Amino acid sequence: MTSKSSKTDKEKVLKAVKGKRVRFINLWFTDILGFLKSFTITVDELGTALEDGAGFDGSSIEGFARIDESDMVALPDPSTFRLLPWKADEHATAQMFCDILRPGGQPFEGDPRYVLKRNLKRAADKGYTFYVGPELEYFYFQDSKGTQPLDEGGYFDMTPLDAATDLRRETVLALEELGIGVEYSHHEVAASQHEIDMRYTDALTMADNVMTYRLVTKQIALKHGVYATFMPKPVFGRNGSGMHVHQSLFKNGRNAFFDKSDKYHLSALAKSYIAGLLKHASEITAVTNQWVNSYKRLVPGYEAPAYLSWARINRADLIRIPEYKPGDENATRIEFRSPDPACNPYLAFSVMLAAGLEGIEKEYPVPEPVEENVYEMREAARKKRKIGVLPASLWEAIQLTEKSEVVRKALGEHVFHAFIKNKKIEWDQYRTQVTEYELKRYLPIL
Numbered sequence: 001m002t003s004k005s006s007k008t009d010k011e012k013v014l015k016a017v018k019g020k021r022v023r024f025i026n027l028w029f030t031d032i033l034g035f036l037k038s039f040t041i042t043v044d045e046l047g048t049a050l051e052d053g054a055g056f057d058g059s060s061i062e063g064f065a066r067i068d069e070s071d072m073v074a075l076p077d078p079s080t081f082r083l084l085p086w087k088a089d090e091h092a093t094a095q096m097f098c099d100i101l102r103p104g105g106q107p108f109e110g111d112p113r114y115v116l117k118r119n120l121k122r123a124a125d126k127g128y129t130f131y132v133g134p135e136l137e138y139f140y141f142q143d144s145k146g147t148q149p150l151d152e153g154g155y156f157d158m159t160p161l162d163a164a165t166d167l168r169r170e171t172v173l174a175l176e177e178l179g180i181g182v183e184y185s186h187h188e189v190a191a192s193q194h195e196i197d198m199r200y201t202d203a204l205t206m207a208d209n210v211m212t213y214r215l216v217t218k219q220i221a222l223k224h225g226v227y228a229t230f231m232p233k234p235v236f237g238r239n240g241s242g243m244h245v246h247q248s249l250f251k252n253g254r255n256a257f258f259d260k261s262d263k264y265h266l267s268a269l270a271k272s273y274i275a276g277l278l279k280h281a282s283e284i285t286a287v288t289n290q291w292v293n294s295y296k297r298l299v300p301g302y303e304a305p306a307y308l309s310w311a312r313i314n315r316a317d318l319i320r321i322p323e324y325k326p327g328d329e330n331a332t333r334i335e336f337r338s339p340d341p342a343c344n345p346y347l348a349f350s351v352m353l354a355a356g357l358e359g360i361e362k363e364y365p366v367p368e369p370v371e372e373n374v375y376e377m378r379e380a381a382r383k384k385r386k387i388g389v390l391p392a393s394l395w396e397a398i399q400l401t402e403k404s405e406v407v408r409k410a411l412g413e414h415v416f417h418a419f420i421k422n423k424k425i426e427w428d429q430y431r432t433q434v435t436e437y438e439l440k441r442y443l444p445i446l
Contacts, residue, residue: 009078010050013096017043020083023091027054027074028211029098030112031062032419033290034344036211038095039074049076053101058108062422072108074098080208085177086219097208109414112346116207119350119410123357128249128256130353133183133200133333134210136341137241138217139234140164140192144227147235149192167228168194171220178216180209190238200246203349210345232289232340233296240297242304243341245352246322248333249273258332264312264321264369265332271366274319274334276359277352278308278367281318281338283404284351285390286397286423287411288339292430295393297340300375305337308388309370316374318390338390347411347419354410395427 017025025046026038039056041049048054052073059070076096084093100111107114123130142148150164164187172182181199188195196217198209214230221228233240249256249269257270266274289298297304303316310319320335339348358364367386374387391397398420401407408416 010047013050013076013078013081014047016081017046017094020092020094022083022094024093025049025076026084026093026095027076027098028095029074029100030211030344030346032110032112032344032347032415033062033422034112034211034342034347035062036215037061040093049074050078053098055103058100062418071103073101073103073105075101082178082212085174086223097211109412110418112344112415113204113207115411115415116204116346116350118412119353120203123249123353126357127251129251130203130349131200131248131250131333132203132206132349133198133246134206134339134341134345135195135197135242135244135246136210136213136230137188137193137195137243138228138230138341139190139241140167140194140221141227141229141234144229150226151187152191164192164194167220167224167226168196171217172196174216174220175213178212180212188239188241190235193239193241203353207345207349214341230341232291232294232342234293236296239303241341242297242337243339243343243348245336245339245348246333247336247352247356249356255329255332257334258329260329266321269360270332270334272359272362272364273356274310274359275364275366276356276362277319277334277336278310279364280355280358280404280406281308282388282391282397283400283407284355285338286394286401287351287407287419288343288348289397290343290394290423291340292394292426294340294342295391295397298338298390298392306390307374307382308390309374310334310366311369311371317370321369347415350410351407354406358406394423394430398423398427 023043024040025043026040028036028038030036041054045054053075055071055073057070058072076098078096080097082095084095097113099113100108102108120130140150142150168185172185175182183197183199185196196213198206198213217228230241257267258265259267289295298306300306305316305318307318309317311317312321312323318336318338320337322333322335336352370385370387374382391400402420411419
């Protein structure tokens with residue numbers, strides 16, 4: 001799952017570096033929370049780094065190692081080599097994603113990229129390739145200190161070119177320069193909220209692309225003196241930002257989710273995958289929605305799912321079956337709508353895949369789809385149809401995740417315990433805060 005790069009791969013990178021006059025190479029990796037980390041080597045160190053990796057101190061990286069076992073090695077993945085478009089001056093700067101190893105060369109179990117590789121191997125051992133296509137929403141604000149929007153547009157609105165549309169266009173161009181395919185970009189429902197959809201690809205490539213996408217979006221905004229945020233719910237009373245994840249399994253070049261004869265065009269395997277996601281959705285929510293703020297978005301009324309149901313068309317459901325091209329094998333997929341764009345994509349893709357595979361392996365039966373608006377149902381009707389609900393807070397989510405063998409197996413012991421520990425600290429810090437709401441609500445009357 002983690003190996004030294006081939007001679008051909010290394011030669012391609014070394015040739016590209018020479019041809020593009022690259023002077024510096026940024027080595028990228030993530031901590032368990034999904035924050036991008038980086039250190040820079042010079043071109044003179046590149047050959048050694050490609051062969052043996054580059055050492056660094058991992059003791060200060062969240063969820064990595066204790067201070068007494070801090071030495072880590074970052075081994076660049078040459079397939080991820082890209083020139084950074086905003087550093088294209090006389091001496092260009094490039095970047096590569098890295099796999100994190102222990103000094104002896106063994107994969108480091110706390111590396112989120114390794115966690116995803118392990119889960120992809122579980123699927124590959126069954127003959128499957130996991131494809132994903134996330135839709136990341138985000139906001140532009142005047143700065144990081146407030147939520148003053150750049151525009152008052154709505155869904156698919158054409159906003160003035162001197163506002164956010166130009167920023168979005170420049171971001172798309174930068175992503176394409178980095179080799180990241182983009183399918184759509186448009187204004188979202190809330191004022192100053194936008195979305196750029198990357199082209200469907202394998203999960204490991206997409207996790208790398210999500211990390212790059214978030215950085216590029218913020219970098220282009222910063223260049224123009226504004227701020228881009230992937231915070232799930234930055235503005236009270238308005239839609240939050242989601243990361244709807246389209247996903248499918250392919251086997252021998254064919255879509256294993258497709259069945260032409262089924263009325264939903266879904267195979268029995270796809271339905272078991274859906275059943276696995278539904279059954280374990282609450283357990284994986286602490287990973288797909290990992291912040292206190294995430295649960296301000298997962299409430300009825302703002303297009304974010306709160307109930308455990310699936311449907312073909314209804315966008316109130318947790319899982320939707322898109323029908324843009326009914327009966328098209330390659331277009332058949334499921335859309336998991338609860339994750340938000342501030343998650344760690346390596347871990348989020350891992351737990352979604354693990355939940356789906358659990359459903360396949362144990363042949364979970366899928367419940368009937370819910371085409372009615374779940375939000376408008378009475379509670380008794382939801383109970384009768386056994387429609388559950390997602391956790392209402394980070395604390396609820398943590399408690400469910402902590403008991404989940406599916407998540408424990410997907411993340412591995414190291415990441416599982418480090419992640420839970422970090423989230424408990426975050427919740428404790430949050431619950432002891434005195435908020436502006438409390439001061440406005442209670443100080444005048446108590």
